[in-house]
Amino acid sequence: MTAKLPLTLACNLYDRSLPLLTGQVEIEGCAVNFVPIAPEEAHARAFNGADFDVTEMSLSSHLLATSRGGSPYLALPAFISRAFRHSCIYIRKDSGLRTPADLRGKVMGVPEYQMTAAVWTRGIISDDYGVRSEEIAWRTGGLNMGGRKERMALDLPAGFDVRPIGDATALSDALVDGRIDALLTARAPACYDNGHPDIIRMFEDYRPLEEDWFRRTGIFPIIHAIGLRRDLAEQHRWLPRSVFKAFLQAKTLAQRNMWEMGFLTTSHPWLGDEARRLRDIMGEDPWPYGLEPNRKTVETLIRYAREQGLIHRAVTAEELVFPHVSDKAFAI
Incomplete structure (x- = not known):
């Protein structure tokens, strides 16, 4: 045998x-x-x-x-x-941000710039709201605890502002205290999960948007x-x-x-x-x-x-x- x-x-x-x-x-x-x-x-x-x-x-x-x-x-x-990824954008209630079109020129946190969830969300922001990735400043790091690094080394063209936020800083805390304007993450940050009164999703009712996106694009x-x-x-x-x-x-x-x-x-x-x-x-x-x-x-x-x-x-x-x-x- x-x-x-x-x-x-x-x-x-x-x-x-x-x-x-x-x-x-x-x-x-x-x-x-x-x-x-x-x-x-x-x-x-x-x-x-x-x-x-x-x-x-x-x-x-x-x-x-x-x-x-x-x-x-x-x-x-x-x-x-x-x-689907319309649910992945978190903001402060007082940020003045209403749609991804408002993210141009803002600072946005993301655990890793190269992570697949971020690639998809940035693509949606670009295709549907006209904001290219290089028009946003990106700060990378741990979601609820500092120290996370990019899994793959980045080699970005000139014009992309992508930098670590620092080992001592968690992105969830940075969103609460205003060091970043928004946060892109597949997992909900602790500030949202714990019910912080000032933290919301940009799209709380995200399912209709995701269903519409699928109907228009055919992409899951x-x-x-x-x-x-x-x-x-x-x-x-x-x-x-x-x-x-x-x-x-x-x-x-x-x-x-x-x-x-x-x-x-x-x-x-x-x-x-x-x-x-x-x-x-x-x-x-x-x-x-x-x-x-x-x-x-x-x-x-x-x-x-x-x-x-x-x-x-x-x-x-x-x-x-x-x-x-x-x-x-x-x-x-």
């Missing part, structure tokens, strides 16, 4: 990854050691040592590494994390992909398809559970109503895998990264994401 290939797999526990942990879905030909891990740690360990054979990874960090001559990972089009922003170490992919040519197939099957099972109304698999009493609303807006497969169903989304992220000074050469979708797997070939 042929021995199974041992694989370490690092990923956050999502409904769409859980079947790989429980063993409900297996990666063909592999003995998997699933390491549940927070995304930020997975990203850091992916690009500072390629610690895991298969890993959840930041698509923007992978894009920067690819544009500079190579990433240690092959990005499979199993887009494990996605999110990709945040993280599944990475497979390149050396393993070159050594075992069958492996990219087997890994992709497993993640596709796990996602399909998660979606079936979401649509199941006979018994609720998620702790939400009106899940059926949510599911119908989701279908009406985004169709039967709101979370598509594969490159072709996501080509516009991938190419938009590449365009945004170039406009924001993060990459300095053209990168194709096929260069960024492994194209030789299909969301149709392995459906269950």
